[in-house]
Amino acid sequence: MLPAYFQFYNPVKILSGKKALENIPFELELLNASRPMIVTDKGVVQAGLVDIVTAALGGSNLTIGAVYDKTPPDSSNIVIGEAAALFRDAKCDSLIAVGGGSVLDTAKGVNIVISEDTTDLMKFIGADRLTKPMRPMIAVPTTAGTGSEVTLVAVIANEEKCFKMLFTSYLLLPRVAVLDPRMTLTVPPRITAFTAMDALTHAVEAYSCLQKNPLSDAYAWAAIDLVRKHMIMAVTDGKNEEARMALANAALMAGCAFSNSMVGLVHAIGHAVGGVSRVAHGMTMAILLPWCMEYNMGKCAPYYGELLLPLAGPDEFLKTDPEKRAGRSVAVIREMNSHLNRLAGMPLTLKDCGVKRESLPDIARTALGDGALVFNPEESDYNEILGILRKAY
Amino acid sequence: MSVKYNLTQRLNSGRMPVSLHVRSNRFNNEKTTMVLKQSPSEIKPPAKRIKKIMCAVLLFCLGRGFQTVSGMDPDVIKEIEGWNEGFGILFEVAPGGPYLQLRKEKNRIRFLGLSKADADLVIQFKNIEAAFMVLTAQMGTPQAFAEHRISVRGNLPEAMRLIRCLNYVQYYLFPAFIAGKVMKRLPPIPAGRLLSGRAYVYLFGVPLGL
Numbered sequence: 001m002l003p004a005y006f007q008f009y010n011p012v013k014i015l016s017g018k019k020a021l022e023n024i025p026f027e028l029e030l031l032n033a034s035r036p037m038i039v040t041d042k043g044v045v046q047a048g049l050v051d052i053v054t055a056a057l058g059g060s061n062l063t064i065g066a067v068y069d070k071t072p073p074d075s076s077n078i079v080i081g082e083a084a085a086l087f088r089d090a091k092c093d094s095l096i097a098v099g100g101g102s103v104l105d106t107a108k109g110v111n112i113v114i115s116e117d118t119t120d121l122m123k124f125i126g127a128d129r130l131t132k133p134m135r136p137m138i139a140v141p142t143t144a145g146t147g148s149e150v151t152l153v154a155v156i157a158n159e160e161k162c163f164k165m166l167f168t169s170y171l172l173l174p175r176v177a178v179l180d181p182r183m184t185l186t187v188p189p190r191i192t193a194f195t196a197m198d199a200l201t202h203a204v205e206a207y208s209c210l211q212k213n214p215l216s217d218a219y220a221w222a223a224i225d226l227v228r229k230h231m232i233m234a235v236t237d238g239k240n241e242e243a244r245m246a247l248a249n250a251a252l253m254a255g256c257a258f259s260n261s262m263v264g265l266v267h268a269i270g271h272a273v274g275g276v277s278r279v280a281h282g283m284t285m286a287i288l289l290p291w292c293m294e295y296n297m298g299k300c301a302p303y304y305g306e307l308l309l310p311l312a313g314p315d316e317f318l319k320t321d322p323e324k325r326a327g328r329s330v331a332v333i334r335e336m337n338s339h340l341n342r343l344a345g346m347p348l349t350l351k352d353c354g355v356k357r358e359s360l361p362d363i364a365r366t367a368l369g370d371g372a373l374v375f376n377p378e379e380s381d382y383n384e385i386l387g388i389l390r391k392a393y
Numbered sequence: 394m395s396v397k398y399n400l401t402q403r404l405n406s407g408r409m410p411v412s413l414h415v416r417s418n419r420f421n422n423e424k425t426t427m428v429l430k431q432s433p434s435e436i437k438p439p440a441k442r443i444k445k446i447m448c449a450v451l452l453f454c455l456g457r458g459f460q461t462v463s464g465m466d467p468d469v470i471k472e473i474e475g476w477n478e479g480f481g482i483l484f485e486v487a488p489g490g491p492y493l494q495l496r497k498e499k500n501r502i503r504f505l506g507l508s509k510a511d512a513d514l515v516i517q518f519k520n521i522e523a524a525f526m527v528l529t530a531q532m533g534t535p536q537a538f539a540e541h542r543i544s545v546r547g548n549l550p551e552a553m554r555l556i557r558c559l560n561y562v563q564y565y566l567f568p569a570f571i572a573g574k575v576m577k578r579l580p581p582i583p584a585g586r587l588l589s590g591r592a593y594v595y596l597f598g599v600p601l602g603l
């Protein structure tokens with residue numbers, strides 16, 4: 001069904017495939033920039049990826065003004081101030097983010113602080129609060145999950161207050177996204193598994209949330225199809241370039257889908273779990289997705305039913321009675337989770353992620369304040385969210 | 394503009410002989426300049442004054458309704474406890490109003506009028522039609538957010554709290570067959586409380602500000 005109205009915006013230039021990194025100098029020149037700062041984290045540096053990027057920029061007129069590599073998991077308001085100071089001191093004029101979602105979102109946060117010329121990130125929390133043009137940012141994702149390279153979202157942990165700050169603005173969209181096969185080959189199996197489940201969650205939520213539309217549907221659908229075909233291979237054979245690139249493209253497309261139709265209940269609760277208990281984002285997504293789908297079944301069954309085709313493939317889709325397809329989709333996702341658990345030790349319950357039972361009420365309360373809840377088709381109150389958390393525990 | 398457009402369209406269609414092209418071209422150019430001289434090509438779209446007045450009235454009802462419900466419904470009272478004393482909310486229809494100004498005072502939401510003021514939380518309708526659709530319950534608040542017709546300035550958790558309160562207020566203001574269509578789910582207000590509350594809102598709350 002066509003929505004009565006929708007908006008769709010994705011101006012990010014996408015460079016995807018062999019030797020994509022080598023095009024960065026040309027793109028920066030088009031953007032009138034010559035002194036980028038690289039934002040990354042220790043894990044990415046150790047995997048040798050920053051060296052690969054630096055080498056790829058060779059032979060150009062670029063000067064890397066600075067490298068900031070202290071990004072913590074889930075980013076943080078504190079390090080963003082530090083990184084912004086480095087950016088200013090080194091007189092940089094643009095950003096190259098090389099890392100997973102934590103790094104990409106840190107770079108977005110640095111860009112807010114620099115471009116809005118502020119010290120207080122908190123002032124810009126929420127939707128459409130940014131007004132100043134941003135410094136050119138090039139996103140080089142090294143995990144295939146968040147899709148942050150094409151989303152208008154930045155999620156940054158607030159260390160003092162233990163919640164995840166959400167920023168949305170079209171200005172936060174990077175100018176260029178670079179998917180290079182060399183960037184994801186080194187992701188360990190467990191991280192490969194849960195980041196892929198993050199991408200899958202983006203696609204499923206984009207396909208069923210309030211602002212789903214034909215364009216976001218197309219992206220979400222294609223993303224799920226690629227995840228089904230390549231996820232297990234990428235987990236078992238990390239050096240398989242085809243599987244890695246397929247997942248990288250899937251994550252990007254899922255990001256593009258949800259950046260336009262938004263995410264819902266799974267992310268609202270997931271952000272709260274991450275904020276309160278500091279669990280990796282993808283893990284919470286994988287665990288919560290089936291439970292939240294069951295919760296949303298009353299409103300979303302037709303959409304979930306359709307998704308059985310990309311989730312399980314044509315044979316399974318045709319074999320399943322139409323009215324059983326939605327339920328089967330949930331079961332297929334549970335099977336994926338257990339498969340990833342056997343292959344890569346991905347946890348299957350919140351308890352196994354180290355969440356304390358006493359913190360569930362706190363998590364539920366935090367989730368009630370998460371903007372993603374608005375876009376979920378089904379209403380949910382404190383007790384219902386607590387119910388979902390208990391099931392997932 | 395439109396004259397030129399027609400001309401290119403005709404030229405592109407290629408159905409006219411070339412000589413005619415040239416003539417029609419010259420003719421049309423003359424006409425364009427003529428029109429430009431007579432009246433500036435500037436067009437001022439309608440001011441929509443009536444709709445703005447209607448929106449102001451609707452905002453007034455919402456403000457008064459919220460004020461009453463915030464002192465009456467236990468669920469809303471509990472929600473409001475989460476805001477600090479003096480917490481200010483502004484509804485704004487862009488550009489240039491109307492506005493609705495609310496503030497938490499003595500554990501209740503006070504309706505402060507229809508003027509503009511600084512606030513902790515600003516809910517901005519991007520245009521008058523968006524405001525009209527939401528205020529007349531033709532479109533739910535979440536849907537309006539999803540369609541990018543509303544923007545928020547302020548903390549998201551506070552905005553979420555406001556959306557939950559608005560669900561209650563709207564259910565007191567509108568009958569179930571209207572509210573039910575735009576809400577994901579009707580708030581769990583017991584029937585007796587809903588009936589008496591609605592009567593109070595209609596008879597005293599909105600007209601008298603009680």
Ligand SMILES: NC(=O)c1ccc[n+]([C@@H]2O[C@H](COP(=O)([O-])OP(=O)(O)OC[C@H]3O[C@@H](n4cnc5c(N)ncnc54)[C@H](O)[C@@H]3O)[C@@H](O)[C@H]2O)c1
Pocket residue numbers: 041042043044047049072073074075099100101102103105142143145146147148151152153154155183184185186187188191195198274281282
């Ligand atoms: N902005 C958005 O649209 C959006 C969407 C979803 C999630 N997020 C946020 O993104 C964050 C999660 O990002 P993530 O899942 O990509 O994880 P991450 O960025 O935290 O990275 C996880 C770990 O993997 C390591 N790593 C990354 N790439 C590697 C590589 N190629 N080889 C070896 N190790 C590598 C990192 O060093 C890190 O230790 C969360 O904070 C989440 O809230 C943002």
Ligand SMILES: [Fe+2]
Pocket residue numbers: 146198201202267281285
């Ligand atoms: Fe996510």
